[in-house]
Amino acid sequence: MxxxxxxxxxxxxxxxxxxxxxxxxxxxxxxxxxxxxxxxxxxxxxxxxxxxxxxxxxxxxxxxxxxxxxxxxxxxxxxxxxxxxxxxxxxxxxxxxxxxxxxxxxxxxxRSFEEQPDTAAVRLRLQQEAEEKGCVWLYEKLRTVDPERAAKLHPNDEKRVIRALEIFETTGETATERDRRAAARPPRxxxxxxxxxxxxxxxxxxxxxxxxxxxxxxxxxxxxxxxxxxxxxxxxxxxxxxxxxxxxxxxxxxxxxxxxxxxxxxxxxxxxxxxxxxxxxxxxxxxxxxxxxxxxxxxxxxxxxx
Structure with missing residues (x-):
């Protein structure tokens, strides 16, 4: 290779x-x-x-x-x-x-870094929720759907918390599941x-x-x-x-x-x-x-x- x-x-x-x-x-x-x-x-x-x-x-x-x-x-x-x-x-x-x-x-x-073409609206909504309710509120939401990814992030890491929620809400697949699937692929x-x-x-x-x-x-x-x-x-x-x-x-x-x-x-x-x-x-x-x-x-x- x-x-x-x-x-x-x-x-x-x-x-x-x-x-x-x-x-x-x-x-x-x-x-x-x-x-x-x-x-x-x-x-x-x-x-x-x-x-x-x-x-x-x-x-x-x-x-x-x-x-x-x-x-x-x-x-x-x-x-x-x-x-x-x-x-x-x-x-x-x-x-x-x-x-x-x-x-x-x-x-x-x-790792998998698949860009989703239709995430802009979801991202904007999550960003607005972060501004209105705080990043910690979003973090608790992430803990519910993807506790493994949440455990790897700081509660105030707004960018990565939003990205993890964005993946789940647009694909139905958690970031943890996506990474496991990607791990089976050979490196580029x-x-x-x-x-x-x-x-x-x-x-x-x-x-x-x-x-x-x-x-x-x-x-x-x-x-x-x-x-x-x-x-x-x-x-x-x-x-x-x-x-x-x-x-x-x-x-x-x-x-x-x-x-x-x-x-x-x-x-x-x-x-x-x-x-x-x-x-x-x-x-x-x-x-x-x-x-x-x-x-x-x-x-x-x-x-x-x-």
Missing amino acids: RKVVCIMGATASGKTGLSIRLAKRFGGEIISSDSMQIYRGMDIGTAKPDLAERDGVPHHMLDILDPGEDFSAARYAELAGECVEEIMARGRMPIVAGGTGLYVDALLGA YDSVKIGLDWPDRAALYARIDLRVELMLQEGLLEEAARVRAMQPGRTALQAIGYKELFRYFDGQCSLEEAKEDIARESRRYAKRQLTWLRKDPDIHWLNAEDADALFASACRIIEQNY
């Missing part, structure tokens, strides 16, 4: 730098698996590599949508899959890099998965805090104002670094409080990312604290497994 290389890890763990070095070493092209880097104009806050940082390496799945457009794992799997096919046709190595594990799963075919692509590990969690958190500081110095405040003027949709509104500054613009907090919120939410996001990735037994975890040693180890793994 044809293979793709996947570079995975928490935010600020060094995925971008490693993936670019690997692409130059193996003749690869990078496919972003970051759910927010797909948006045009959301550059600083998503740590999107600029042209200089890309160093001539082709990148895909960046800047493909305006912030007002919503996106899904199913759509990602479709578009990123087209990128994989094109890269392979050129005889080059597809390298998937980013922190959205759900998107990687969708691309590889590890084989993969070599490399995970970036920071044994000292405090060191990773320090990198996150520094990144937030640098983002603000580089103009995140001004970028957030421009993004807000674009009337971002529900997907883009989830991006850490923007929603916190929107609260500042509305006078709900000080700039320093917004900065602290961005750093705190980024650290929490890193923890969630690692929790998700640790469940995957196929990931080769490498110590990321020394960039050169990490690169050498990653090269060996690819040479042995690709």
Whole structure:
């Protein structure tokens, strides 16, 4: 089976730098698996590599949508899959890099991400119910119809709670049942998965805090104002670094409080990312604290497994 290389890890763990070095070493092209880097104009806050940082390496799945457009794992799997096919046709190595594990799963075919064409009305109604009655009310509804999926979600994870209910209400099949059915299917692509590990969690958190500081110095405040003027949709509104500054613009907090919120939410996001990735037994975890040693180890793994 044809293979793709996947570079995975928490935010600020060094995925971008490693993936670019690997692409130059193996003749690869990078496919972003970051759910927010797909948006045009959301550059600083998503740590999107600029042209200089890309160093001539082709990148895909960046800047493909305006912030007002919503996106899904199913759509990602479709578009990123087209990128994989094109890269392979050129005889080059597809390298998937980013922190959205759900998107990687969708691309590889590890889970079912069937997009239902007629769910808009149901989704809108569920979103309205969430606004009127609260996400916890919807969560209790999900617990009734799909307790297994509910047990895997936080009661306030509105997007995923709504998605699970949407699947049930439009297909009559629970998300749990759908995933079990999908598990019987062979994967779309084989993969070599490399995970970036920071044994000292405090060191990773320090990198996150520094990144937030640098983002603000580089103009995140001004970028957030421009993004807000674009009337971002529900997907883009989830991006850490923007929603916190929107609260500042509305006078709900000080700039320093917004900065602290961005750093705190980024650290929490890193923890969630690692929790998700640790469940995957196929990931080769490498110590990321020394960039050169990490690169050498990653090269060996690819040479042995690709």
